[in-house]
Amino acid sequence: MNLKEPPAMSDGRLPDPDHRPWPWWPPARPAPAEAPQPSSDASYGRQVDPGALDVRHGVVLYLDNISVSFDGFKALNALSLAIDAGELRCVIGPNGAGKTTMMDVITGKTRPDAGSAFFGQTIDLTRLSEAEIAHAGIGRKFQKPTIFEHHSAFENLELAMKADKRVRRTLFARLSSEEEGRIAATLDRIGLAASAGRLAGLLSHGQKQWLEIGMLLMQEPKLLLLDEPVAGMSDEETERTAELFVSLAGEHSLVVVEHDMAFIASIARKVTVLHEGSVLAEGALDVVQNDPRVIEVYLGR
Numbered sequence: 001m002n003l004k005e006p007p008a009m010s011d012g013r014l015p016d017p018d019h020r021p022w023p024w025w026p027p028a029r030p031a032p033a034e035a036p037q038p039s040s041d042a043s044y045g046r047q048v049d050p051g052a053l054d055v056r057h058g059v060v061l062y063l064d065n066i067s068v069s070f071d072g073f074k075a076l077n078a079l080s081l082a083i084d085a086g087e088l089r090c091v092i093g094p095n096g097a098g099k100t101t102m103m104d105v106i107t108g109k110t111r112p113d114a115g116s117a118f119f120g121q122t123i124d125l126t127r128l129s130e131a132e133i134a135h136a137g138i139g140r141k142f143q144k145p146t147i148f149e150h151h152s153a154f155e156n157l158e159l160a161m162k163a164d165k166r167v168r169r170t171l172f173a174r175l176s177s178e179e180e181g182r183i184a185a186t187l188d189r190i191g192l193a194a195s196a197g198r199l200a201g202l203l204s205h206g207q208k209q210w211l212e213i214g215m216l217l218m219q220e221p222k223l224l225l226l227d228e229p230v231a232g233m234s235d236e237e238t239e240r241t242a243e244l245f246v247s248l249a250g251e252h253s254l255v256v257v258e259h260d261m262a263f264i265a266s267i268a269r270k271v272t273v274l275h276e277g278s279v280l281a282e283g284a285l286d287v288v289q290n291d292p293r294v295i296e297v298y299l300g301r
Contacts, residue, residue: 053137053222054121055085060223060253061106066115068101068277075101076112077277083223088249090264090285091257093274094297099257102274103225107140108133119223139221143228145208149201153192153211156200157183160215182218189247190214191240206237210244223253230263242266 053060061083068076076098083089093099104110105117108130117125123136134140148156161179175183187193190210195203200211209229216224226245230238238260245254245267258264264271264285271288273281281291288294 053119053123055222057121058085059083060085060087060120061255062116062118063102063105064116064118066102066105066112066117068098068105068110068112074277076105078115079274079278081272081279083253083255085222086250086253088245088254088256088267088269090268090271091255091274092259092261092264092271093280096276097274098277099274100227101277103140103227103255103257106133106225107138134219137220137222138225139216139219139223140225141209141212141216141227141229143231145205145212147200147208147211147215149199151200152197153187153200153203153214154183154196156211157186157214157218160218186214186217189217190244204237206233206241209233209237209241213244217248217252221252223255224248226254226256226258228258229256230258230260238263239266 059082061081063079063081066076066079067074079098079102081102091099091102101110105112106125108125108128112126119125119133119136119138125133125138128136148159151159158175158179161183184193184196187196190213192203192207192210192214195207200208203211213224213226213229229245230241233241242263245256248254249269256264256267268285270283271285272279273288273291273294275293275297280297281288281294
């Protein structure tokens with residue numbers, strides 16, 4: 001892609017200067033990162049701070065012409081996507097459309113063969129490790145909840161708190177009243193205030209999912225990637241999860257990958273449909289649902 005002009009829209013036209021998400025093209029390029037130094041006891045458990053998140057143009061994440069191949073199979077094929085700060089974006093698509101690979105690229109698990117991935121204006125995700133990306137403010141929730149089942153819900157959030165994790169600090173630290181207040185507020189927000197002292201392993205499936213979301217929130221993320229968050233939930237749990245996500249939007253940016261179209265309909269503002277590693281359609285849910293291409297490759301199956 002020519003970096004001197006913004007990328008063309010799907011119909012070939014260049015976007016209006018006032019039209020988002022691409023008015024700020026090209027992004028500011030950060031200075032080359034210095035080579036990482038070997039860890040020492042003084043730096044144990046810390047990650048490099050890639051800098052403050054710059055969202056002055058209103059965009060928290062953009063992927064530009066991202067391609068990823070596995071043994072000749074193109075999992076992502078020139079994928080371009082922009083997520084606004086505070087947006088709740090739903091991503092749908094058939095199996096093999098590239099949804100998981102997209103999240104792997106964003107979180108540093110997979111390096112793209114080509115293309116750019118920026119968090120805000122200046123943080124080049126392709127130059128950072130998975131730990132550095134998490135520290136920069138991107139949290140990811142997988143379909144199966146990952147929690148400490150032999151600890152209470154309160155203790156899970158305490159362990160997940162964004163803080164100094166060096167051995168000496170962890171062994172001798174006591175929670176401040178502010179930290180206790182943060183944990184209590186998060187438990188209330190995820191609907192687990194009444195289960196604060198309960199072992200995580202005894203929680204219902206839906207409650208375990210909420211607990212993991214709470215653990216991510218304790219990390220103070222700017223962007224949350226949520227992979228099939230309501231799979232296996234009851235109808236009531238699914239409804240409460242929808243309410244939680246809607247309440248988080250604005251304060252956080254959310255990208256929700258899900259197959260449950262009823263759930264998508266309850267939270268969706270904007271939907272992106274992936275197919276064969278690239279964006280097939282994008283827009284309001286009713287527009288996407290009536291797109292003949294989407295009906296053919298996904299909704300109509």
